Amino acid sequence: MLSLLQIKNFTLVDQLTLQFGQGLNVLTGETGAGKSIILDAIDTVLGGKVNNRLIRQGMQQASLEATFQGDTTLNEWLHQQEIEPLDDGTIVCYRELILTGETLRSRSRINGVMVNLQVMGQLRDRLVEITAQGQTVQLMDSTRQRELLDLYGGTTLLKQRDRVEIAYENWKLVEKALEKRRQSEKDRLQRLDLLDYQLKELSEAELTDPDEVEHLEQERDRLSHVVDLQQLSYQTYQLLYQNDSGDPAIADQLAETENLLTTMAEYDNKIEPILEMIRSALTQVVEAGQQINSYGDALEADPERLTEVEERINLLRRICRKYGPSLGDVINYYQKLQDELAELTDNQQSIEQLEKDYKIAQETLEKASQELTQLRQQAATKLEKQLVQELKPLAMDKVIFVCQISPCSPTPSGSDKVVFYFSPNPGEKIQPLSSTASGGEMSRFLLALKACFTKSEKRSGTLIFDEIDAGVSGKVAQAIGEKLHQLSHQYQILCVTHQPLVAAMADNHFRVSKQIIEESSELLNAENESLNLPEIRTVVRVMALDNLQTRKEELAQLTGGNSAKDAIEFAQSLLAKAELYRLGKR
Known part of the structure; x- marks a missing residue:
C-alpha cells in the first residue's frame, strides 16, 4: 500500500x-x-x-x-x-x-x-498496477489475453505452463542437435565422397618414394641421350684402355710408368710408395675402362620406357600441384586422408538415436501442452461465467463473453491462442473484443476482469x-x-x-x-x-478533503460547476447513499 x-x-x-x-x-x-x-x-x-x-x-x-x-x-x-x-x-x-x-x-x-531501473521495475510490478483507458489497447492483444487467462487459472495452471516451457526448451535443444547432426551427416557424406575420390587417385598413383620424381628425371635424361652416352662411353674407353688411333691409352702409359718406377725402386726404396700409387691407379683405370665399356655395350634406346617415364613424371607433378607442393608432402597428405576416412567411418553418434530423442521430446511437449490446454479450458469456462456476473451490475446484463481457445504452433507458453469474444448488446454477433467494445465498455470490462481476479489472487497492493x-x-x-x-x-x-x-x-x-x-x-x-x-x-496543489463540508463542496463542483443549494443537496445525497452502501456491503 x-x-x-x-x-x-x-x-x-x-x-x-x-x-x-x-x-x-x-x-x-x-x-x-x-x-x-x-x-x-x-x-x-x-x-x-x-x-x-x-x-x-x-x-x-x-x-x-x-x-x-x-x-x-x-x-x-x-x-x-x-x-x-x-x-x-x-x-x-x-x-x-x-x-x-x-x-x-x-x-x-x-x-x-x-x-538500476531493472530492479526498480521488478519492485514496481510487486507494488502497483496502473490502469488507464488509453492502456486498454494492451487488453486487445491475444498474447495478453492468454496471459490474463493463465493468471486467472491460478497456481496449478501456472505451474503446468512452467512445465510446458521446460518441455519446449528441451524440444528445441534436441531439435537443434538433430538439425546440427543432419547437417553434420550431410557434410560428412560430402567429405566421404571427396575422400574416396582423392584416396582413389592417390592410391592409383602408388606413391612410396618421396624422391621418385628426381629418380625419374634422371632416367628420362639417360633415355633421351642414349646415342650421346654410347659415343662418349666409347671415347672414354679408348682413352682409358684401348686407343684405336694408335696413340697409347692411359692404361698403357701407366704400365710404362710402372716399369720405370720399378727399376727406380731397385736402387731407392723411397720410390715404393709412389710405385704403389701408380699400380693402384693402373688397376682403377683398367677397371674403369672395362666398366665404361660394359656400360656402353649395355646402353640401348627404349622409346617406350622413355614415354612411360615422361608420363609418370607428368602425373607426379600434377599430383604435387594438387596435393603438394612436394611429393613427400603428397605422401603425408595421403596418410592423413586415410586417418580421416577411418575417423569418419567410425562415428558413434547416431542420427537414428537423435530422431528417437526428438520424437520423445516432441511427445512430451505435446502431452504437457494438452494438459495446459485442458486447464485453460477449465479456467476459460469459469472466467466466462464469472465475468458475465461481474458485468451485470455495470449495466451490461445482456453481455455475451466467450474465451475462445484455438490451437497454434508450439511456443514456450503452450500451443494455444486465446481470444476474448464479446457482444455487449442482444442480437449482435460476438466478435473479438478488440473490434467490438467501445471506450466505456472497455472501462467496465477492465473493472469486471479485475474483480474476477480478486477472487483468484491471494495478493494485495x-x-x-x-x-x-x-x-x-x-x-x-x-x-x-x-x-x-x-x-x-x-x-x-x-x-x-x-x-x-x-x-x-x-x-x-x-x-x-x-x-x-x-x-x-x-x-x-x-x-x-x-x-x-x-x-x-x-x-x-492537492488538498485532502477530510471533512463532510469540503467533500460536499467538491462533489457539488463536479455536479453543477458551482456551490449552489441544489448542487450541495445533491452532493449530500450522494454521500449519504455511499455511506449506506458501505454499511450494507460490509
Whole structure:
C-alpha cells in the first residue's frame, strides 16, 4: 500500500506531500488541474520513462519519494536483492532527476540502496498496477489475453505452463542437435565422397618414394641421350684402355710408368710408395675402362620406357600441384586422408538415436501442452461465467463473453491462442473484443476482469485507475463506483475521476487544483544591477478533503460547476447513499 508520496520540482509541482490511506482514494479536480501529474509522479519514482520536461521550469533537479507498506513477500524479495528492510516494515522508493545542460540523469534508490531501473521495475510490478483507458489497447492483444487467462487459472495452471516451457526448451535443444547432426551427416557424406575420390587417385598413383620424381628425371635424361652416352662411353674407353688411333691409352702409359718406377725402386726404396700409387691407379683405370665399356655395350634406346617415364613424371607433378607442393608432402597428405576416412567411418553418434530423442521430446511437449490446454479450458469456462456476473451490475446484463481457445504452433507458453469474444448488446454477433467494445465498455470490462481476479489472487497492493470511468454516466458511473469500492476491500485503490457518483464512494478524497503564486527571482538588468522582482508561476496543489463540508463542496463542483443549494443537496445525497452502501456491503 502506498502511504506517502513526496514530490519536489516535478513538472508543475514545486513541493507536495500526500498521505494516502487504505481503501478507495479518489483524486478530483477540474480538467487540466494536474491530477495525472500525481499518477505520473508515482510512475516515475518506480522507474518510468523520463524527459527534460518533467523537471520544473527554471530548476535543475527534481526528486520523488514514495513510501509503501511492506509485507513478508516483499521483505523476502528485498533480501534477494541484498536490500535491508526498514525497521518499521516500510519500503521507501526514491528517484532524483538531474538536468545538466541538455543532459538528463536519474538515480534510483530502494531503502537508501542505489539500484538500476531493472530492479526498480521488478519492485514496481510487486507494488502497483496502473490502469488507464488509453492502456486498454494492451487488453486487445491475444498474447495478453492468454496471459490474463493463465493468471486467472491460478497456481496449478501456472505451474503446468512452467512445465510446458521446460518441455519446449528441451524440444528445441534436441531439435537443434538433430538439425546440427543432419547437417553434420550431410557434410560428412560430402567429405566421404571427396575422400574416396582423392584416396582413389592417390592410391592409383602408388606413391612410396618421396624422391621418385628426381629418380625419374634422371632416367628420362639417360633415355633421351642414349646415342650421346654410347659415343662418349666409347671415347672414354679408348682413352682409358684401348686407343684405336694408335696413340697409347692411359692404361698403357701407366704400365710404362710402372716399369720405370720399378727399376727406380731397385736402387731407392723411397720410390715404393709412389710405385704403389701408380699400380693402384693402373688397376682403377683398367677397371674403369672395362666398366665404361660394359656400360656402353649395355646402353640401348627404349622409346617406350622413355614415354612411360615422361608420363609418370607428368602425373607426379600434377599430383604435387594438387596435393603438394612436394611429393613427400603428397605422401603425408595421403596418410592423413586415410586417418580421416577411418575417423569418419567410425562415428558413434547416431542420427537414428537423435530422431528417437526428438520424437520423445516432441511427445512430451505435446502431452504437457494438452494438459495446459485442458486447464485453460477449465479456467476459460469459469472466467466466462464469472465475468458475465461481474458485468451485470455495470449495466451490461445482456453481455455475451466467450474465451475462445484455438490451437497454434508450439511456443514456450503452450500451443494455444486465446481470444476474448464479446457482444455487449442482444442480437449482435460476438466478435473479438478488440473490434467490438467501445471506450466505456472497455472501462467496465477492465473493472469486471479485475474483480474476477480478486477472487483468484491471494495478493494485495495498489491499483491505480486514471479516468477509467470516462465516457459513462448515471447508473453506469454508480456501478463503477461500487465496483471500485468492492476492489478496495482487497487492494488500495487510487482513482482519478470526474464522476461525482464515483468520488462519493471514496474512503479518502483529494482535490487537485492549480494556483498562481509569486516566486522571488533574481534578475540582472542591462547595467548588471541585481533586482529582486516577483515572478508569476503556476503550481499544483492537492488538498485532502477530510471533512463532510469540503467533500460536499467538491462533489457539488463536479455536479453543477458551482456551490449552489441544489448542487450541495445533491452532493449530500450522494454521500449519504455511499455511506449506506458501505454499511450494507460490509
